[in-house]
Structures are given as C-alpha cells and as structure tokens.
Amino acid sequence: PSNKKLLILPGDGIGPEVMREVRRVVDWMGRRRAVSFDIEEGIVGGASIDAQGTPITDETVEKAKTADAVLFGSVGGPKWDSLPFEQRPELGILRLRKDLGLFANLRPAVVLDPLVDASSLKADVVRGVDIMVVRESTGGVYFGEPRGVETMPDGKRRGFDTDVYVEDEIARVARVAFDLARKRRNKVTSVEKANVMQSGRLWRAVVGEVHKAEFADVELENMYADNCAMQLCSRPKQFDVILGNNLFGDVLSDLAAALTGSLGMLPSATLGAVDPITGKRHALYEPIHGSAPDIAGKGVANPLAQILSFAMLLRWSFGMEEDAALVETAVGKVLGGGLRTADIMQAGMARVGTTVMGEAVVRE
Amino acid sequence: PSNKKLLILPGDGIGPEVMREVRRVVDWMGRRRAVSFDIEEGIVGGASIDAQGTPITDETVEKAKTADAVLFGSVGGPKWDSLPFEQRPELGILRLRKDLGLFANLRPAVVLDPLVDASSLKADVVRGVDIMVVRESTGGVYFGEPRGVETMPDGKRRGFDTDVYVEDEIARVARVAFDLARKRRNKVTSVEKANVMQSGRLWRAVVGEVHKAEFADVELENMYADNCAMQLCSRPKQFDVILGNNLFGDVLSDLAAALTGSLGMLPSATLGAVDPITGKRHALYEPIHGSAPDIAGKGVANPLAQILSFAMLLRWSFGMEEDAALVETAVGKVLGGGLRTADIMQAGMARVGTTVMGEAVVRE
C-alpha cells in the first residue's frame, strides 16, 4: 500500500462522469508507472443530501483531514435549489474549505495556443494570457458573523452579512500570492474596494505592509475591483497574479476563466497552511467549472479540467512532477491532435464526448 | 428665467474639461432652441477638499436637493489617495446618492455599430449588445453599519463591513428594473450570491415576490454574480436588464461597459423616488468613466459620455425628448463622419481632442 492517501469526492451534475475519466488516468498510472494511491471515494453536495440528509457528513470531513489530498468534482443543481440555506449543497465545499483551513484558492486562467479561438475575445487580446488568481477562501463575507435574515419589529425582513478580515488572514494569503509571483512574472495586482469598504482599506494596508517587509522585489499594484473587472476584459495581458478576498476572488477568477474561452480546461487548487512539524499542508483540487446540471449525464462534458486538477494534485501535494507533466503533455497532444468536446469545439476539429476524450488522454 | 434648475458639478481629473464641452451644447441650445436653464456650478471631490476641506459641503448638497437635476463629472485622483477614509473624494458622490435618496443607478452598456471594432471582444459576440444595468445605489455594503477598522485585545487589526438590505430597498429598485424591461426586451436578470450570502437570499426572495405580484409578464432569471461575470464576457447578448445590489452592480456595470470597448461614450442616470405630491424625482447624471487622472489636462479626453449624460438628463428630468434626440443624433453623425478621440481610435478615422469633438457635436 502506498502512503499517498487520496480522497475523491465527485459531487453532483457532471462531477461523477468527469471523475470517471480521472480514474482511468489513475488506473493507467498503477499499471504503467507502478505508482498507486490509497483511494477513498465519498459523496458530497446534493448526492450527500439525498443519501445522508446533509451536504457533507462529519465522517467525510474527517476523511478529508487525514487524506494527503482531496480531489473534488462540483456540487449543486436545480434539484436542491429550494432547500433551506443551512442545507444547500454548496455547504459541502464551503465546510471543507473552512474545516481544513484551505485559505488560498489558486485559480489559473491560461489561454492555450490551440484554444485561442475558443475565446470570445479577439485573438490578439488573449493570446498568451497567463493569469493566476489567488483568492482568500476561508474568510470574508462567506463566513463572517453576524449574518442572517430577520424580521424587524415593523414586520419587514432584513438580510445581512458581515464582510470581515483580521490582518493575519490577509497577510498569509498575500504571502502565497507574492511567493507565486516570484516564480512567475513577478507582479501582484491586489484587488479591493478600499475607497468604499473598511475591510478593503485594511486589505490594502496589510498587503502593502507584507510587500514592503518581505517582498519588496515583487511589483505590487493596488486596483479597485470594478476597475479590475474592466481591465480583465479589455487588457488581460497586463495581469500576472491577482489577489482578492473571498468574494472579489470568486467573481474575478470566474471572469478571468471565462475570457480564456475554455472553462472546461481549468483546474484549481486550494491550499492550507504548511504544518511546521510535518511539513504537510491540506490541499483540495477541483475544476473551476461547476456541476453544469444542464449537460449532466449526457456524456458530453469536458473531463480535461478534472484531469488537469489531478495533475496539479500530483505536482503540488505528492511532488510527482514527472507524472504531472506526463498528464499535462498528454492533454496538450490530444488537443493538438484535434479532439474537442462541445464546449471548446471549433471548425475543422473532431467533436468527441467525455469518454473518448478521457481515453485519448490515457492513450497519449 | 427658466424653471429648469440644473446643478453642474465637474469634479476632478477630466471632469472639468469634458464638462466644458457640455456647456458648449447648453449655450447652443440657448441660442438656437430658445431654451435656457438656471445653471449653478459647484465643486465636489478632490477639488472641494482642496478649496473647502471637505469632499462636499452641506451647502452643495442643499443646492443639489433644490435643483431639478444634477449633472456630475467624476471625482478622485492620486493627489487625494492617502487621505483618511472619512475625507476621500468619493464621499462627494456617495453623499449625493445617499442624501438625495438616489437608489436606482441606471448604467447602459450599448455597442454602437460604428464602434463595434473598439471592443476587445469579437465583433459577432458584441454587435448589437444593449444592456441596462440597474444598480441599487443607497444601500448594501456601501453604507451598512457597523463598519470600521478596530484593534482587537490581542493587538491585531480587524476590518469589517455590513452588507445589509431591508426588503423595501430591494423591492423599489426591482420595480425600476422590471419597468425598464417592459420598455425594452422584457427580461430581467437578477444577480446575487444567494448560495452564500443571507442578504443575497433575501434579495432573490423579494425580487421573486415583486415579479410574481406585479410583473409576471416580464421574464425573470436569477443568476449568481460569478456566473454573471462569466456570461457577460462570453455571451453578452443574452442580457437585457441586469439588476444587482450596490457592490455587484458596481463591478458588473463596469464590466458591461468595458465590453462595449467605448467607456468614454457611456452615460448613466441615478434616480430617486417619485414624490407623490409634486410628481418630481431627484436625479443625477454622470458618465460611467472615472476622473482618469493620467490623461487629465491633456485635452485628449472623450467628452461624449458627459454630453450624452446631459442628453439623458434632458429626456428623463426635463421631458425634452426632442432636444435629447437632437444631441444624440449629433453624436451619431460626428462618429459616422469619422471623428474619434484617442480612447476609441480606429484605423482610417480622424483622431481629435476634447474640444474639437465637442465643437463637432455642436456643429452637427
């Protein structure tokens, strides 16, 4: 038995079918690379609500804590849309982020050369775009208290949330961003609404302090979130690493992903702190795309984001650089060979379904 | 003297120079259309900080209240970036919105045919885009209490804001959106993060109730803010009216504006409630673009957004449909004739500065 413990949580919608293709890659590795993993599979989100009455069980959270890495699919769908707030499928992923302390959500938005034309933006605007969004993912308005919907004395309802950050939460995710920038093009754009929000004001101040004290060699730019959305759309190449809080990071990473035109290709990683004793860190890998209930079960979903999430996992959690590169190269070759799922289909290419795409990656 | 009282607040950066071109149009109207206005001019933002020590004086707010309409430029710039939060230029516009009860910020994003190529998106993706973003503008995280940056007992700083909505605030801005949709393509996309935020959950519920009770004939779609950012980038034509809270409305309207590629062309209106007795409503008109300090004073700024804001004002606040159309037609002709400021410059067109552009509009 290997010492690499992997927890796989396919979730809802297209999650299970794209995860099936990852299993194909894993099986191949067992046969051909003589590596194996201790794999456990669990349910989460709507699937867990249906089977266990809760979006994630304590037991599954515990399994995630003892695993070396979690490979996550996606959760949610219309079936569970009318459930009360406390029972929605999204709590599956939110609880994992929070309980495992996964505070740094890394979301690359890369335009691959063979897919330049898949973008809705002009080729010369997006060719070569390579952005990493670092999103804080255990704080801010996603978890801040107090929050709720209450009825006031006059009978009117009032809904409220608290967007809150403590300086340490800002500093640690800023360090992740600056560190990454050093290995990339050495620039961080930190995004907030410091002109309007107090938490944004603290955000800008703390990022500036961390920069000055520890990363003065990295270029730091502060940008308002509205302007960043604008700039992403009009001049995306100006960005290297974008750093944002949980909410701005959510919206801007999705925008960055969308402008590549190949959302079905994009993996992400969410990392916790490095344990000072074991040197290990909790980590979860998931595609950027959601559960896509409209195409679920039709066999047309693009499995590449999920497969590339697995490659990211191999590299970052298991240090298996060579195997990660092998998977990524295979994906590149399959695309180079002209295979396309529906979401990235272009004239002159061969349109294939989920399974054919997965098998093609294994073959390469 | 006319009974149309107009308050002009040019603000900072390119504000004064683009406003000068509006004055040219106003003067022309006085001479040729025999209409005149009671015009007062005031200072706001950084200009007001410099002259009066505050981003807006109570006196100016009072003038805005008694005016029939306010024509606003833009505020802010690096000069005032290091001022304390309570003194920043942005308070000029925020206080006007709040004190005049201007709760509905209407931000059109229209792709004009002669400017299709100015967009960073492919022509076939943006041709014909005509979106109206209705942004709530007196509530939410912009004004919610409690808010602040405090030092905790352990010496760490903590920054926090409250994103809060009462049901009436949501209902009234939803009505504006549904009303507008009826005059357009009959569809409203309401945007929130109801899967994560309690205020978003109330937002979705109240919009649904208003829809069912008063606007069942209008198509209503609920969309998460992250997905909306994505969809705006990849398939903008699906949208007619987008309705969002103060923060999502801010970011998404800027994104919608950016994808037209002609931000320097886009006006906006911010409206208050209709007074049940006088039938009047407070209203402020301003370009979507900011103060653009980097090009201020160089005579290259595009004055068309400010001129079109004035046209919007003529139509909506003064009912001067014919004059508004005259201004808009003149702008169309100037563009058709090939004049372009730097921001919308294209090959084969004639590049002109602020003044030449303003004069050309007057001539047409």
Ligand SMILES: CC(C)[C@H](C(=O)O)[C@@H](O)C(=O)O
């Ligand atoms: C599923 C949802 C809670 C989640 C989020 O908002 O964080 C998703 O949009 C994401 O970005 O991973």
Ligand SMILES: CC(C)[C@H](C(=O)O)[C@@H](O)C(=O)O
């Ligand atoms: C100047 C600033 C306070 C303002 C805002 O965030 O509302 C601006 O971005 C806008 O959208 O009008």
